Amino acid sequence: MHLFFRVTPDTRRAEVEAAVKEAEAAGDQAIPVAMLGHKADLAVMALSEDLWRLRRLQTALVGAGLELVDSYTSLTELSEYAQGVPEEMRQARLHPQLPPEGKTAWCFYPMSKRRNVGANWFTLEYDERKELMYEHGASGRKFAGRILQVITGSTGLDDFEWGVTLFGVHPDDLKAAVYTMRYDTASALYGEFGAFYTGMVAPLGDVLDRVGIEA
Numbered sequence: 001m002h003l004f005f006r007v008t009p010d011t012r013r014a015e016v017e018a019a020v021k022e023a024e025a026a027g028d029q030a031i032p033v034a035m036l037g038h039k040a041d042l043a044v045m046a047l048s049e050d051l052w053r054l055r056r057l058q059t060a061l062v063g064a065g066l067e068l069v070d071s072y073t074s075l076t077e078l079s080e081y082a083q084g085v086p087e088e089m090r091q092a093r094l095h096p097q098l099p100p101e102g103k104t105a106w107c108f109y110p111m112s113k114r115r116n117v118g119a120n121w122f123t124l125e126y127d128e129r130k131e132l133m134y135e136h137g138a139s140g141r142k143f144a145g146r147i148l149q150v151i152t153g154s155t156g157l158d159d160f161e162w163g164v165t166l167f168g169v170h171p172d173d174l175k176a177a178v179y180t181m182r183y184d185t186a187s188a189l190y191g192e193f194g195a196f197y198t199g200m201v202a203p204l205g206d207v208l209d210r211v212g213i214e215a
Helices: 013-025 051-061 087-094 126-141 171-181 203-210
Strands: 004-005 028-034 044-047 065-072 105-113 147-153 162-168 191-193 198-200
Touching: 004 162, 013 028, 044 051, 051 065, 051 126, 105 147, 105 171, 126 171, 147 171, 147 191, 162 171, 162 198, 191 198
Parallel strands: none
Antiparallel strands: 004 044, 004 065, 028 044, 028 198, 105 162, 105 191, 105 198, 147 162
């Protein structure tokens, strides 16, 4: 889950910290992000094998006085175009360990494939879709070392079909990657994008300081 919050006068820092620590103690990941812009003050990207634990984290953070202003629900997955990849790569996609070291610039956006007349992704033959996705992947590999991309599936779970989370060394790495990949046919002709959220990853205490949640 990607949870986006606004800080309120009733936000209680100790309870926010306790909620995150409880999730981590259960073996879950909770990545705090200090957000830029008006859409949210704070984001928590939470990964768990148990949806009830995700629900408990959400409840606890709202109970700590944070206002939940947006969210996105998705599952880690291995793309149908990536079958047969090495086991190490398979595990990295299904069970990512986040955040990656040295990549503190962060953004999230949801996306789907178009179903327009003359540009309907789902009427293409599998081999054509696979070739277009290989082209798209080749563009992404140009940013190896600068960007870590986490793609999660949300068909039937949320408003779009995928969530895309990018961790970058610098903010301009995020911009360059998205700009470059939008020229690929898979995006230029068939991509539909939702709202973008941008922020900075840091330890929880630093994020809470930056968004004005005092001890």
